[in-house]
Amino acid sequence: MLLTRAQQQAAAATPAWTPADLGAKLITWWDAEDLTTLTLVGSNVNAWRDKKTALSLNQGVSGSRPLWSATSFAGRPGIIFDGTDDFLSTNSIGTMPAAAVPGEMWALADQLALGSDTAIRAVADYGQTTANGSRRIRRVVASSISRGNVFANGTAATGSTIDLYGRHVIQGSFASTGLKISVDGAATETSAPLSLSTGNSLTSIGSNISGLQPWNGGINTVLITTVLTTDEAASLLAFLKSRGGI
Amino acid sequence: MSDVVIFPVGKEASADSYLAWCNTNSPDTTATMWYYPDRVDKYGQRVVAYLGPTGFIWNSEPYPEPAGGVEARADGVLNANVEWPEEQ
Numbered sequence: 001m002l003l004t005r006a007q008q009q010a011a012a013a014t015p016a017w018t019p020a021d022l023g024a025k026l027i028t029w030w031d032a033e034d035l036t037t038l039t040l041v042g043s044n045v046n047a048w049r050d051k052k053t054a055l056s057l058n059q060g061v062s063g064s065r066p067l068w069s070a071t072s073f074a075g076r077p078g079i080i081f082d083g084t085d086d087f088l089s090t091n092s093i094g095t096m097p098a099a100a101v102p103g104e105m106w107a108l109a110d111q112l113a114l115g116s117d118t119a120i121r122a123v124a125d126y127g128q129t130t131a132n133g134s135r136r137i138r139r140v141v142a143s144s145i146s147r148g149n150v151f152a153n154g155t156a157a158t159g160s161t162i163d164l165y166g167r168h169v170i171q172g173s174f175a176s177t178g179l180k181i182s183v184d185g186a187a188t189e190t191s192a193p194l195s196l197s198t199g200n201s202l203t204s205i206g207s208n209i210s211g212l213q214p215w216n217g218g219i220n221t222v223l224i225t226t227v228l229t230t231d232e233a234a235s236l237l238a239f240l241k242s243r244g245g246i
Numbered sequence: 247m248s249d250v251v252i253f254p255v256g257k258e259a260s261a262d263s264y265l266a267w268c269n270t271n272s273p274d275t276t277a278t279m280w281y282y283p284d285r286v287d288k289y290g291q292r293v294v295a296y297l298g299p300t301g302f303i304w305n306s307e308p309y310p311e312p313a314g315g316v317e318a319r320a321d322g323v324l325n326a327n328v329e330w331p332e333e334q
Contacts, residue, residue, distance in 0.1 A: 041276045042305040060278035063248075063268075063295025067303055082248040084328055085285070085295065120333075132334060154334065212330045216247065 027224040033077045057088035073220045074245040083216025087207035098200040102175035108240040110218035115144040122213040128199025137172040148183040155194040159187030167244040249300040251322035253292040260321035261292035267318040268297045
């Protein structure tokens with residue numbers, strides 16, 4: 001169908017959708033493609049600030065600093081976590097949902113641990129260290145295959161149909177009605193209802209909030225949102241899949 | 247994965263000594279320290295990040311191990327894999 005000049009101009013003038021279009025539903029957004037949010041020493045990451053509230057995740061220990069590269073994530077910028085001990089963290093969760101308040105955690109990540117590596121590896125985690133008091137999305141292994149997993153308060157849900165090796169969009173939803181994991185908009189699994197009750201003292205990207213379960217691979221984006229509508233989730237999924245070449 | 251130096255149980259003083267050596271010889275003056283002084287693996291062994299080409303990238307290049315490094319970590323074992331304490 002041919003567009004009129006007015007339609008062409010309107011299409012050209014419409015800015016591309018970004019997570020900022022979620023408005024108040026976007027709580028935090030860590031974007032490895034925005035150099036203004038990163039503090040680097042050479043290629044080592046000292047700090048990564050969220051674009052919405054400037055919540056800064058830091059690493060003051062040399063041996064645990066991940067690496068930033070302009071091309072490490074499918075030819076785009078990304079932060080590389082070594083799978084040994086790299087992570088970024090802070091003693092705060094800012095305004096992210098806690099206690100029993102529902103919310104979502106999204107990540108665009110490149111998972112490089114092989115299925116023979118059975119270690120649990122966390123993309124992002126926030127809450128408190130008292131037993132299971134945090135919200136986490138992570139990689140687990142089932143039958144020698146990497147899977148996406150969401151975890152909180154001793155409850156978990158694992159996506160069972162997509163091998164998490166390589167670049168993927170990992171979405172965790174947290175609500176007392178159940179935790180839900182989704183990988184690339186599919187491989188969705190929901191847990192049984194739970195007593196959702198997570199804390200408010202620590203945030204980490206690249207590990208759990210104890211600095212363990214280190215991520216092996218790249219991370220391009222991490223976002224925390226309130227509960228999204230189907231359309232909002234679809235827009236965010238499309239944005240992240242486009243970035244990741246998925 | 248980055249290599250680390252794992253010190254057997256009973257060699258904690260050697261781990262402290264290697265960590266001190268790394269603090270002195272690390273090129274990164276922006277950091278508070280080279281590595282955590284209390285990191286232990288699931289077997290209770292001290293772990294210190296390796297200040298050398300397979301353990302540390304500096305200015306986008308593997309960092310050559312400074313002179314004295316081999317001696318400083320003599321009581322430890324260079325390892326590409328760490329079994330951290332298990333958590334749920």
